[in-house]
Amino acid sequence: MTTATEKEILQQPNAWRQLAGDIEVRSDQLSGFLEPIVAVPGLRTVLTGAGSSAFAGELLAPSLARRSGRRVEAVATTDLVSNPRDVFAEPLPTLLVSFARSGNSPESLAATDLADALLPDVNHLVITCNRDGALARNHDHKQGSLVLLTPDSTHDRGFAMTSSFTSMALAAWSVLSGAAVDDQRAARLSSAAEWVNDRRAELRRRATAGYERIVYLGSGPLRAAARESALKVLELTAGELISYHESSLGFRHGPKSVLRDRTLVVVYVSNDPYTRRYDLDIVAEVRQAVGRENVLAIGANTSPAGAGSLDWMLPALGQEDDSLLALPCLVAAQWLALESSIALGLTPDNPFPNGEVNRVVQGVTIHPL
Incomplete structure (x- = not known):
């Protein structure tokens, strides 16, 4: 259904x-x-x-x-x-x-x-x-x-x-x-999201591969995308699948200890030529740590410095700001969280049937200033 x-x-x-x-x-x-x-x-x-x-x-x-x-x-x-x-x-x-x-x-x-x-x-x-x-x-x-x-x-x-x-x-x-x-920019973003939708089966394969942790990394605006992506995993799997987010540079400063054999690492690679170097450095490093098959590097820029290092090349977005590049990246994260929820036997629309966490937050008292 x-x-x-x-x-x-x-x-x-x-x-x-x-x-x-x-x-x-x-x-x-x-x-x-x-x-x-x-x-x-x-x-x-x-x-x-x-x-x-x-x-x-x-x-x-x-x-x-x-x-x-x-x-x-x-x-x-x-x-x-x-x-x-x-x-x-x-x-x-x-x-x-x-x-x-x-x-x-x-x-x-x-x-x-x-x-x-x-x-x-x-x-x-x-x-x-x-x-x-x-x-x-x-x-x-x-x-x-x-x-x-x-x-x-x-x-x-x-x-x-x-x-x-x-x-x-x-x-x-x-x-x-x-x-x-405008219509042209909306068309480019929408086409990239449709490209991601067409790869749902690949994300389902990763969701059913037995990962115990998912780590999302990105820089600047893409770090915020990583944070939202990690939250989607926690929400839709009711906390059963551990997720983490960090900046590409910040990951080495302690958080890298989260890596295990059964860890999937997703890196959002910036369109900015300077920032992209740092993202690609961490892509290479985590591939060495957990194996290339356990890393998914997503980006859009077709420059020689980035193209060969990306697993997914989002079409027609290589010149867009990272805040917009993030949107189809987040579609991929949403599918991965959804498929992980299903793989765990949960109901994605209501992963907390007992109401421990609610769609609209409850229990908040606003105190007078």
């Missing part, structure tokens, strides 16, 4: 194409809201969310800062809510970008309230998959706020965020990077 999670992984190419069209339709409204804000001297942009939604911010922040020449930071709502005076220690003009699949988690709602309470000049861009969520309702038509919805289909019904994550990240990139996701 086809699961919701499977459908939501498969739908991503179409969802990305639809998203690009939706943003084009709203381009005047979006630019009218954002242009005066980003023109403010000393603007600080904070990308926030909880869990996977926080990792979307981590994925984008380095690239957005580099491209804009402005201060862009990723701060999880779980850190912001527990330590708001630390996060908002400086009374800077701030654009708070909130990522939320459902928009109903207590931290997501509290984060925007705390920003309003502690900052003299704050605007809100809410990027969510749920038009009926509390976050979208609270900020719809609110002065200083704009709600950007991803396609309704990306409000994932499965336990783990898949199409919701990639679509929210793509939406933020399109409106904040200065390099909109």
Whole structure:
């Protein structure tokens, strides 16, 4: 039987194409809201969310800062809510970008309230998959706020965020990077994701090969992709399959001890020619440690320095920013997590039938400031 999670992984190419069209339709409204804000001297942009939604911010922040020449930071709502005076220690003009699949988690709602309470000049861009969520309702038509919805289909019904994550990240990139996701860029990304979908059988073979651990490595934005990938494994296998993430350079500084005979290592290889050297160095090193057959190096750049070292060469993305390269890489990670869940006899849509972990977080008390 086809699961919701499977459908939501498969739908991503179409969802990305639809998203690009939706943003084009709203381009005047979006630019009218954002242009005066980003023109403010000393603007600080904070990308926030909880869990996977926080990792979307981590994925984008380095690239957005580099491209804009402005201060862009990723701060999880779980850190912001527990330590708001630390996060908002400086009374800077701030654009708070909130990522939320459902928009109903207590931290997501509290984060925007705390920003309003502690900052003299704050605007809100809410990027969510749920038009009926509390976050979208609270900020719809609110002065200083704009709600950007991803396609309704990306409000994932499965336990783990898949199409919701990639679509929210793509939406933020399109409106904040200065390099909109037009039809051509959306087509390239979607084609690469379809290329990955066609290799599901290979990922199933790896998921059923008896691995006890999966390690994801990457640099810069791709480290955030590695973090999200590792979380997908933990979520969909209910913690039965151990996963780990680290930067390509940081892995040698102790975390490399996680390697065992039954370890699969996935390395996301940067498109940046300088960064790529470090990624390829760790590819060679872990191949020597665990065997080439237990390493999957995924990238897109066709330069001589990278092409021969890659196991998977994503088509037509060799010139894209790593924040966008990450999206089809994450599709591969989603399939690997799904197939690992099935191999363990679990139900991917609900790997925690007793409610130990919930799709929308429960049990959080928001204390008064």
